[in-house]
Amino acid sequence: MAASDYKIFSGSSNRALAEKIAHKLNKSLGFLELKRFSDGEIWAKYGENIRGCDIFIIQSTTPPADNLLELLIMIDGAKRASANRITAVIPYFGYARQDRKDQPRVSITAKLVANLLTVSGADRIMTMDLHAPQIQGFFDIPFDHLYGSTIFINKFEEIKSNLVVVSPDVGGIKVARSYAKRLEANLVVIDKRRPIQNQAEIVNIIGSVEGKDVLIVDDLIDTAGTFVGAVGALKEKGAKDIYGSITHPLLSGKALERIEASEINTLYVSDTIPFKGHSDKIQVLTASDIFSEAIRRTFNNESISSLFDIDKS
DSSP states (O other): OOTTEEEEEOOOOHHHHHHHHHHTTTTTOOOOEEETTTOOEEEEEEEEETTOOOOEOOOOOSSSTTHHHHHHOOOOOOOHHOOOOEEEEEEEEEOOOOOOOOSTOOOHHHHHHHHHHHHHOSEEEESSSSSSGGGGGSSOOOEEEEEEEHHHHGGGGGGGGEEEEEEESGGHHHHHHHHHHHHEHHHHHEEEEEEEEEEEEEEEEEETTOOOOEEEEEEEEEHHHHHHHHHHHHHTTOSEEEEEEEEEEOTTTTHHHHHSSSSSSSEESSSOOOSSSSTTTTTEEEOOHHHHHHHHHHHOOOGGGOOSSSOOO
């Protein structure tokens, strides 16, 4: 199969990132017609021949749920158009926070989404910084889990001599440890409790931050209540400059207001989710380099393990 025999298509959730990825691969996005009927129902049609082609469909599944449904419809359409191999490139994998039955009578939406993607016809999934890495085990098809640390790590090389890396909860220790190892920094963990959704209480800070610059790393930031609370608690413990490295900027509700009013120096986020607001404290870095390289290697059947930038210990 010739190197030109793969095509890249984009849904409507993050076309700007898809265009960057295609540009880095010296390609144009394939022609895909997306419409809404008057009642809101989604209609999709591939405007070019994809029979026998490997195709990569780029779509973040951020709310509203239409983005997920749009992806499923695009996959189904590609399967019915006889595409050879369909890879769903999901920069932000939504509905991942409901990954277990932690209380009675609740849905495990991460597993539900895995089933939907598989049944719709996806042959492979590619995403970045899952909220819970074990979600990969919900799939019976190949799954490539990329890590966003490559996007951010160089920003902190100059200040690493006085830096500590903070995990905002126990679940993020593995990713935070990878940052700490690369930056030769100590690791601090915040012990928090979450009495209800989107609300957390900081109970304890495990480790010393006094007189240190601090880097808080996490996969996503939603309402920013937990993040801003962590900034305040770290300041109270004597931290100097505080930075954030967050892959997915959901930034719902009053998140931007909270960040602006906080003592954070700079919050670095990626463009896996379009950042439509404005803040002098937020800098957006692109994830297009790592996704374009992963797509190139996947098509050429090359290893992408070197892109799994995380400490395996």
